[in-house]
Amino acid sequence: MMDAIKSVLRRPEAGSVLSLIGVVLFFVLFGGANLVTLVGAASWVNFAANLGIVAIPVGLLMIAGELDISIGALIPAGSMTTAILTGYYGLPIAVGIAGALAVGAAVGLVNGLLTIRTSVPSLIVTLATLVAMQGVVLSASVLLTGNASVALTAPDWAKFLFGQLIGGSHQVIIVWWVVFAAIMGFVLHKTRYGNWLFAMGGDKVSARNAGIPTERMTIALFVLSAVSATFVGICQAILFNSAQVSGGMNFIFNAIVSVVVGGVLLTGGFGSVVGIFVGTITFAIVSQGIYFTQIDRNWSNLIIGVMLLLAVLMNQSFRDLALYFRPRRKQGLPREPANP
Amino acid sequence: MNDKPAILELRNVNKSFGPIDVLHDISLRVRAGEVLCLLGDNGAGKSTLIKTLAGVHKPTSGQILMDGHPVTFTGPSDAQGRGIATVHQFGGTFPLMSIGRSFFVGVEPTKGWGPFKIYDRKRANEIAVKAVRDFGITRIDDGDRLVGGLSGGERQSLAIARAVYFGARVLILDEPTAALGVKQASHVLRIVNEAKKRGLAVIFITHQVMHAMAVGDHFAVLIRGAIAADFRRGEKSREEITDLMAGGETMADLEAQVEGYLETHEGHPPSLQVLEGPTAH
Numbered sequence: 001m002m003d004a005i006k007s008v009l010r011r012p013e014a015g016s017v018l019s020l021i022g023v024v025l026f027f028v029l030f031g032g033a034n035l036v037t038l039v040g041a042a043s044w045v046n047f048a049a050n051l052g053i054v055a056i057p058v059g060l061l062m063i064a065g066e067l068d069i070s071i072g073a074l075i076p077a078g079s080m081t082t083a084i085l086t087g088y089y090g091l092p093i094a095v096g097i098a099g100a101l102a103v104g105a106a107v108g109l110v111n112g113l114l115t116i117r118t119s120v121p122s123l124i125v126t127l128a129t130l131v132a133m134q135g136v137v138l139s140a141s142v143l144l145t146g147n148a149s150v151a152l153t154a155p156d157w158a159k160f161l162f163g164q165l166i167g168g169s170h171q172v173i174i175v176w177w178v179v180f181a182a183i184m185g186f187v188l189h190k191t192r193y194g195n196w197l198f199a200m201g202g203d204k205v206s207a208r209n210a211g212i213p214t215e216r217m218t219i220a221l222f223v224l225s226a227v228s229a230t231f232v233g234i235c236q237a238i239l240f241n242s243a244q245v246s247g248g249m250n251f252i253f254n255a256i257v258s259v260v261v262g263g264v265l266l267t268g269g270f271g272s273v274v275g276i277f278v279g280t281i282t283f284a285i286v287s288q289g290i291y292f293t294q295i296d297r298n299w300s301n302l303i304i305g306v307m308l309l310l311a312v313l314m315n316q317s318f319r320d321l322a323l324y325f326r327p328r329r330k331q332g333l334p335r336e337p338a339n340p
Numbered sequence: 341m342n343d344k345p346a347i348l349e350l351r352n353v354n355k356s357f358g359p360i361d362v363l364h365d366i367s368l369r370v371r372a373g374e375v376l377c378l379l380g381d382n383g384a385g386k387s388t389l390i391k392t393l394a395g396v397h398k399p400t401s402g403q404i405l406m407d408g409h410p411v412t413f414t415g416p417s418d419a420q421g422r423g424i425a426t427v428h429q430f431g432g433t434f435p436l437m438s439i440g441r442s443f444f445v446g447v448e449p450t451k452g453w454g455p456f457k458i459y460d461r462k463r464a465n466e467i468a469v470k471a472v473r474d475f476g477i478t479r480i481d482d483g484d485r486l487v488g489g490l491s492g493g494e495r496q497s498l499a500i501a502r503a504v505y506f507g508a509r510v511l512i513l514d515e516p517t518a519a520l521g522v523k524q525a526s527h528v529l530r531i532v533n534e535a536k537k538r539g540l541a542v543i544f545i546t547h548q549v550m551h552a553m554a555v556g557d558h559f560a561v562l563i564r565g566a567i568a569a570d571f572r573r574g575e576k577s578r579e580e581i582t583d584l585m586a587g588g589e590t591m592a593d594l595e596a597q598v599e600g601y602l603e604t605h606e607g608h609p610p611s612l613q614v615l616e617g618p619t620a621h
Contacts, residue, residue: 190458192448195437199445202434209416210446270436323435323489 010322012263013275015314019261019307020282026303027285031293038285038292042169048284049177051254052277053232056184057225059259059276061122063188064221065201065268070111070126071229071255073133075248077103078233080137080150083243087152088145093238096152097162100230107133108226112219122222130252138245148245154238163238173235180228185273193217201268257304258283261311263318270319282307344371345408347541348393348424348510353402355388362388364566366402370510370541370558375532377552378545380562386545389562390512393543394426395419425503426512427496435488439480442487443468443502471501475531493524497531510541517551529554 008014027033038044054071061068078100086096111129115122141148154163164172188194199207200214208214229251237243262279264271286307290300346369355363362385370376380386391397392404395413403410406422413419434442440461441448449460449467465483472480477497480490487495496516503511513532517525525548532555535542546552552559561569 192450192457192459195441195445195448195459198437198441199434202437202442206434207445209420211417212446265436269434319436323486 006321009318011275012270012272012315012319013278014263014318015311016262016275016278016282018314019311020278020285022310023282023286023289023303023307027289027293027295031290031295033289033293038289041289041292042167042171043291044281044284044288045174046171047288048280049171049174050232050236051251051258051284052177052280053173053180053228054225054251055255055258055262055276055280056181056273057221057228058255059262059264059271059273060184060188060197061221061225062256062259062264062266063201063268063271064197064217065204066115066122066218066221067256068111068122068126068222068225069252069256070107070129070133071225072249072252073130073137074104074107074226074229075233075236075251076243076245077107077133077137078230079237079243080141080233080245081230082234082237083150083152084141084144086154087150087242093152093154093158097158097234100234101227104227104230105223108223109219111226112222115222116215116218134245141245149242151242152237153241158238162235163240165239171235171239173232173239176231176235181273181277185277188273197221198269201265201270203269254283254287257308260315261308263311263315265315265319279311282311346371346405347407348543349405349408350393350399351403351405353392353399353404355385355392355397356400362565363392363399364564366565366567368560368567370543372509372541373536373539374557375536375542375544375555376558376560377556378543378560378562379547379549379552380545384562385565386562387514388565390426390514390543390545393419393510393512394424423507423509424512425506425508425510426514427499427503427516428514435486437487438465438484439472439487439490439498440465440468440483443471443483443498443505447506467505468498468502471505472498475501475504475534477501477527477531491524492520493527496520496528500531500535504535504538504540508540510543511535512543512545514545515547516544517546517548525551 024035024038027038028035054075058068058071081100081103082093082096084096085091085099086093107129111122111126114120114125114129118125138148141150160172162172166172166174188197196207196212196214196217199210199212200217204214229248232251233243233248258280259271259276260266260279261282262271262275262277264276283304286303287300290297290303349369350366353363353366354361366389368376378386378389388397392399395416395418398412404413405411411422413422434445437445441459441464444464444467449463450457451460451463452458461483469480469483472494475497477494480494480498487498490498496513500511500513500516516528516532520528529551532542532544536555542555544552544555557573559569559571559573560567
């Protein structure tokens with residue numbers, strides 16, 4: 001029994017699961033939230049899905065030792081590109097979607113190329129593209145349409161795929177999120193590519209020496225995260241029938257908090273998709289579920305801060321547990337110090 | 341033994357970076373089943389020599405020969421492909437990866453087909469654990485354990501076992517015992533002997549004469565990019581080497597440099613320091 005508990009705790013997502021349970025218990029016990037209402041509510045699930053689609057690739061990048069914050073500008077870039085192409089120029093929605101994804105791919109490519117070709121840390125590279133893309137989106141929007149907000153109407157099939165409200169409350173992006181998480185979980189934990197990401201985050205030079213195409217992997221990851229961010233923008237534009245140049249900046253920190261709460265090591269080399277998934281849910285419940293409690297909404301950021309710290313502390317001790325874990329240790333044999 | 345052709349040989353190798361001569365007229369040879377001990381400090385050009393052997397640097401002049409034939413390494417992967425493996429001081433460099441996963445990094449065994457080809461964890465673990473146990477490290481029995489949880493000696497052994505498994509013929513060990521305690525170091529020396537017994541050519545870089553004496557067949561002392569002393573096992577007794585090291589002016593110089601080396605090499609390289617985090621406390 002103890003072994004079973006310990007083997008669960010050794011997993012990267014252990015901290016995030018405990019955080020989730022802790023937050024829900026706190027809301028139910030001290031906030032007077034009704035557990036059934038809370039679980040059945042659409043608001044936090046919608047929030048989690050939009051955030052989660054960005055958080056997964058950000059988490060994969062973090063596992064590989066990189067950081068992408070340009071996603072903050074790429075969500076409005078995605079929705080504005082769709083809205084300008086479709087709503088303003090009247091092109092088919094498919095063109096708008098393709099255009100938005102292409103913008104994401106292009107920015108991701110730039111991020112990736114700059115990261116591997118220069119010695120500039122990816123945090124700075126993507127900070128630059130973040131700010132630059134904000135400027136591009138605003139200028140392009142004003143230049144082309146004379147407005148910072150553009151309306152669009154999407155045909156039924158696009159509404160169905162990207163902007164549907166299932167049961168009148170749950171956004172269809174939830175389905176995309178779950179499918180995306182399942183695919184990426186498979187890739188990270190079951191294929192060799194996942195192993196490559198962990199190796200890259202562990203030691204990039206050794207990973208390259210071992211024959212891993214680290215540069216191609218890095219570019220692919222940056223393209224994935226940028227495209228995912230524009231995808232969220234596309235879904236929002238189609239759902240709300242309009243797009244604004246602002247917004248998206250919250251996603252940066254929300255995604256990073258979700259990923260770190262989810263047990264991904266900030267310096268790379270350790271983490272799991274399940275952890276990122278649960279971390280995102282935890283974050284969403286704190287920021288949206290608080291409306292279902294008697295706790296004043298203004299406290300939610302305090303809770304997030306405390307939770308982040310506790311989760312990271314937990315993750316750290318669980319990681320040590322994993323490091324020094326020794327199964328079936330023979331009795332009588334003195335345990336040597338791990339590192340003399 | 342002297343008749344056997346050297347697996348790897350350097351002939352009058354010079355290496356300069358711009359105006360700075362780092363290696364001067366280096367001639368070395370290492371045969372199968374032989375351990376060549378290289379003594380020297382960082383400024384002596386030891387790392388440049390290792391990198392030249394490992395294909396990172398190309399010699400400015402002189403020849404590298406493998407099995408008697410001149411070769412030019414196009415890069416580290418070329419040298420690796422020809423069977424030259426370098427194991428660095430801290431062995432496994434992926435502390436948060438499992439033994440099985442880090443053993444097969446880059447060459448993961450897979451099962452299944454097409455897009456559903458999945459990493460074969462069970463097989464990777466079995467092979468990795470067996471490879472290490474064959475080297476006498478019987479305490480490793482679970483491939484799911486993380487590399488960072490192993491002792492320094494076990495990590496070195498894992499890295500050496502990995503190199504041997506992937507067909508290394510020449511093993512370059514860069515200060516394998518420097519960060520280890522007495523017991524752990526003897527562990528590694530046993531592994532070096534085992535590798536030698538299996539017919540590998542081993543180049544053992546160290547500044548600890550006792551460790552060198554324990555396994556070496558052939559010794560070379562590197563000072564300021566040149567070989568200052570070159571002798572075989574038995575040609576000099578331990579006392580003579582100690583005398584040489586204590587009495588000779590160049591050796592006194594060397595000792596001073598070795599002191600400096602100890603100073604500068606006690607810490608980890610920055611990128612490793614982060615990875616080695618858990619070992620700090």
